[in-house]
Amino acid sequence: METKYNLLMGRAKTNILIAQFGKTKDDCLEALKIRETEQAYTVLARSRIFVERYSEARQHAEKGFKRFPESKAIKAVLDKAIEEEKKELKRIDEISTVQALARDEKLEVYRNIRSKKIKIGKRIHFLPEIVEVAIT
Secondary structure: OHHHHHHHHHHHHHHHHOOOHHHHHHHHHHHHHHOOOHHHHHHHHHHHHHOOOHHHHHHHHHHHHHHOOOOHHHHHHHHHHHHHHHHHHHHHHHHHHHHHHHHHHHHHHHHHHHHOOOOOHHHHHHOOOOOOOOOO
């Protein structure tokens, strides 16, 4: 079993180097079934960070940190996952805000056209966002 664990972890590390992050995850999960180690949790969490699955990376790192609370490597990966997850949520919020503003601008243009007694139908809702429209 020890040999199988070592082979799985070696293959997981190699897969990270050749950007096969899904295989890395599978190998680490198999290795964890054999023996829970700091190394397995660290490699697993890093593989999830590489594919920008920050919440999954955080979950694995937290699980490893509970098991190995003195581990600096797991703590570093956990901090990185939390930081990146916050950045991602901030970007999502900014994108949502920009999209909401774009929808509001389209509605404003539509209402402005209708207030001038111009009938153009429902086609106005399909204006592309990149079109700058100014009605005077």
